[in-house]
Amino acid sequence: MREIGHFIGGKTVKGKSGRFGDVFDPNTGEVQAKVALASKAEVEEAIANAEKAQIGWAATNPQRRARVLFKFLDLVAREADSLARILSSEHGKTIPDAKGDIQRGVEVVEFACGIPHLLKGDYTEGAGPGIDLYSMRQPLGVVAGITPFNFPAMIPMWKFAPAIACGNAFILKPSERDPGVPMRLAELLVEAGLPEGVLNVVNGDKESVDTLLKDPRVKAIGFVGSTPIAEYIYSTGCAHGKRVQCFGGAKNHMIVMPDADIDQAVDALIGAGYGSAGERCMAISVAVPVGKKTADILIEKLIPRVESLKVGPSHDPQADYGPMVTKAHMNKVRDYVETGIKEGAKLLVDGRNFKLQGYENGNFMGGCLFDEVTPNMRIYKEEIFGPVLSVVRAKDYAEAVRLPSEHEYGNGVSIFTRDGDTARDFTNRVNVGMVGVNFAIPVPLAYHTFGGWKRSGFGDLNQHGPDSVRFYTKTKTVTSRWPSGTKEGAEFVIPTMR
Ligand code: NAD
Numbered sequence: 001m002r003e004i005g006h007f008i009g010g011k012t013v014k015g016k017s018g019r020f021g022d023v024f025d026p027n028t029g030e031v032q033a034k035v036a037l038a039s040k041a042e043v044e045e046a047i048a049n050a051e052k053a054q055i056g057w058a059a060t061n062p063q064r065r066a067r068v069l070f071k072f073l074d075l076v077a078r079e080a081d082s083l084a085r086i087l088s089s090e091h092g093k094t095i096p097d098a099k100g101d102i103q104r105g106v107e108v109v110e111f112a113c114g115i116p117h118l119l120k121g122d123y124t125e126g127a128g129p130g131i132d133l134y135s136m137r138q139p140l141g142v143v144a145g146i147t148p149f150n151f152p153a154m155i156p157m158w159k160f161a162p163a164i165a166c167g168n169a170f171i172l173k174p175s176e177r178d179p180g181v182p183m184r185l186a187e188l189l190v191e192a193g194l195p196e197g198v199l200n201v202v203n204g205d206k207e208s209v210d211t212l213l214k215d216p217r218v219k220a221i222g223f224v225g226s227t228p229i230a231e232y233i234y235s236t237g238c239a240h241g242k243r244v245q246c247f248g249g250a251k252n253h254m255i256v257m258p259d260a261d262i263d264q265a266v267d268a269l270i271g272a273g274y275g276s277a278g279e280r281c282m283a284i285s286v287a288v289p290v291g292k293k294t295a296d297i298l299i300e301k302l303i304p305r306v307e308s309l310k311v312g313p314s315h316d317p318q319a320d321y322g323p324m325v326t327k328a329h330m331n332k333v334r335d336y337v338e339t340g341i342k343e344g345a346k347l348l349v350d351g352r353n354f355k356l357q358g359y360e361n362g363n364f365m366g367g368c369l370f371d372e373v374t375p376n377m378r379i380y381k382e383e384i385f386g387p388v389l390s391v392v393r394a395k396d397y398a399e400a401v402r403l404p405s406e407h408e409y410g411n412g413v414s415i416f417t418r419d420g421d422t423a424r425d426f427t428n429r430v431n432v433g434m435v436g437v438n439f440a441i442p443v444p445l446a447y448h449t450f451g452g453w454k455r456s457g458f459g460d461l462n463q464h465g466p467d468s469v470r471f472y473t474k475t476k477t478v479t480s481r482w483p484s485g486t487k488e489g490a491e492f493v494i495p496t497m498r
Contacts, residue, residue, distance in 0.1 A: 002033040004179050006042060006203055007186040009049040010196025016042060021176040021205065026092030026323035027313045029361035035179050038204035043171075043211040046200040050142045050169035051217050053197030058139050058167035060195075062116040065165055069113045071192035076106055079188065083181055087152055088314040090178035092323040092363065093276045095315060098153075102181075104443070105157030108464045111446040112165035118469045119166070128497035130481045137473035139167035140219040140243065144212045146233065147182070148225040149175035149325050150279045156182045158450075159222050162468035164189075164198055168220075171212060172201045175225075177325055179203050213237050220472065222463070223247065224281075226383075227409075227455050234458040245459035245471060249383040250411035250452060253286040253404040254440060255426070257397070257417035258294045264438070265416040266301045272440035273389040274309055274367050277321045278333075281452075282412045282434070282441045285384060286373070287391045288400050295393045299348065299371055306349040306367040306389070313359055323363040324386065330363040333386030337368050340379040340390070345370045351387060375403065383409065397422065405431035411452030414440050433457060 004023065005014045015036020023033040038046075057065070076083065084098040093101065119137050127133040145159030152174060160170045174182035179201075186201045202208050212218050213236045220243040223233045227248035237244035254272070256265045272284040287302075289295035312319030324330040334352050341347055351366020365387055373380050373390040380390060394400040404413045414436030415426045423437045433453040436442030444450050444465070451462030461467040 001031070004033050004035040004183060004203060006036060006038060006046070007183055007199075007201035008042070008046045009200070010190050012183065012187070015203070023090055023177065023179065024326055025089060026325055026363045027089075027315075027359055029327055029363060032089070033180075035176050035203045037176065038202040038208040040207060040211045043202050043204070043208045044215065046171050046202050047142060047215055047217050049197035050171055050200055053195055054139070054141055054167075054169035057164070057169060057195055057198045060167075062119050062165070062167075065167065066113045066115050068189070068193045069109055069161065069165060072189055072194075073106060073109055073113070075188040075192055076102065076109075076185070079184070083153065083184060085315075086180040086184065087178065088322070090180050091149065091152060092314050092325055093279075094319050094322050095317070097276055097321075101151050102153040104151075105154035107446040108158045109161040111464060112161040115165035118466070119473070127479070128481075130483060131479060131497070132482075133477065133479050135475050135477040137166070137469065138476055139473060141168060142171065142218050143168045143220040143222070143472060144171040144173065144218050146173045146209055146212070146221065146223045146225065147175060149177040150276070150281065152178040152181045153185070155224050156185060158464050160199055162464065163222075163472045164194070166469060166472040168472055169198045170200070171218070172199065173204060173208055173212060174201065176203055176205060209233070210236075213242075214240055216240070218242065220244065222471070224463075230458055243471065245461055245463070246457070247281070247451060247463065248456050248458070249385075249409060250281045250283075250456050251286060251380070251383055251407055251409040252282060252284050252412040252414075253288050253407070254284045254413070255394075255400045255415040256287060256289045256294055256298055257415065257419065257422060258291050259418045260294075260416035261418065262294075262297055262301060266298065266305060268414075268416065268440035269302065269389060270305050270309070274306070274321055274387045277324050277365065278387040279325060279385055280441070282443050283385075284414070284440055285388065285390060286380065286403075287389060288394050288403055289391065290394050290397055290400050292393070295391065299391060302369060302389075303348055306351075306369045309367045309387075311354060311356065311364055311366055313356070313362070321387065323359075324365060325363070327363050329385070330365055333365060333384055333388065336379055336382070336384045336386070337388060340370050340373070340377065343377040343379060344372075345374075345377060345379060345390070346372045381408070401426060401429055405429070408454055409452070409456045410454035411456035412436065412442055414438075414442060
């Protein structure tokens with residue numbers, strides 16, 4: 001059986017803990033590799049390597065650091081096909097979707113290539129007599145990222161690219177379910193000229209995460225994953241004096257106004273609800289048609305589209321989406337569908353018993369569509385993270401704004417309308433972090449920032465964009481006086497610039 005180890009000190013090393021996790025092939029349900037689960041000692045070895053390497057890396061000027069990232073981009077482009085194949089074979093998303101996963105990560109690396117410009121500080125000349133004031137951004141030291149299974153290329157790149165561009169050393173703890181791409185990205189960074197030890201990958205579970213959370217040499221933690229773990233990591237990391245940002249689960253609504261282009265809205269719901277088998281933090285899982293007429297037309301058009309979704313092996317170029325990441329996850333999603341039926345929601349399309357010929361043991365599930373879902377139901381309140389769309393009928397616009405605003409999650413939301421006044425009012429009022437107007441998956445581009453509100457995001461700063469530079473640096477402010485010889489005698493009051 002193939003073994004996946006760690007990447008420490010610039011090279012791939014075998015796991016020494018004797019503990020392993022299974023990496024499945026979601027198409028067949030079989031175990032395709034064993035991934036080492038790091039011990040505390042192995043994580044500490046990675047931290048020690050990172051701490052040593054960080055000093056020289058921070059002293060490397062930002063332009064040279066950017067050149068390594070430029071070269072890395074070339075190498076990722078060279079390997080795009082093979083990276084997409086590895087990603088698709090471990091996660092189960094289709095090859096074009098896997099390429100999108102890589103591309104959205106690449107865009108943040110491109111952003112981080114602008115680091116010489118991004119790190120420029122502020123300067124005030126003549127703040128007082130002979131006094132100049134300036135600020136600079138300095139790296140934190142060793143920082144860590146803990147990432148989820150559903151974007152094994154994009155989210156690691158969102159984390160490590162700005163962090164290392166700022167002059168930090170990085171420890172990545174990727175999801176143990178699909179570690180192949182993060183390991184390959186680390187090798188490519190070293191090939192691109194990144195000094196050994198600046199980026200380390202430790203594969204593992206709670207033991208490695210807890211070591212990172214408690215070790216005083218790790219100055220900041222960036223996490224993406226489910227909300228219960230986000231809350232644990234946020235509170236434990238903060239209690240250990242670290243800078244922490246955590247991004248959690250979601251329940252993204254799409255409001256369909258009576259004046260919307262219904263066909264466009266249906267296309268958007270099908271793509272954003274079922275793409276990647278619904279395993280996206282920005283997937284639309286709740287459709288909110290406004291008014292009975294809108295709801296009836298929407299449902300009528302959705303049913304045949306959900307019934308005809310093409311579910312296939314992840315390498316099938318014709319497939320709309322592939323298998324789910326693991327059997328355990330698929331069973332959890334199926335249980336939610338059962339819960340929805342018991343709660344009284346109307347299951348219009350039932351994809352639970354979908355079987356793919358030749359792949360009977362794969363983690364395949366057809367699309368499910370619920371109507372008459374209400375806010376008190378578990379299938380509305382909780383994140384399902386599968387190919388299940390719930391329709392919650394709103395009687396008017398006011399109710400449609402209230403639903404996502406009052407939901408405990410606040411990651412993404414969108415509205416489909418032809419009315420500018422409604423769109424503007426909605427974007428201003430809705431209590432959610434990322435909003436789309438006639439746009440179903442409003443993932444901001446790399447030079448803006450990404451982050452949800454309420455129980456979808458913990459911490460002050462978002463991911464990528466200008467916030468990432470703030471998160472991975474600390475500001476130092478210098479007040480200097482030249483010529484230095486001015487004699488004013490001892491001052492006993494707080495200095496002012498008079
Ligand atoms: P997860 O929370 O199970 O795992 C995320 C990471 O935490 C993994 O690296 C995992 O090894 C680690 N982990 C798991 N249990 C832990 C524990 N008890 N202690 C310490 N570490 C632990 O999430 P997942 O299933 O990999 O990913 C899916 C979730 O991620 C969904 O909830 C999805 O909405 C969310 N997500 C959010 C965003 C966002 O930006 N808000 C983006 C992508 C995914």
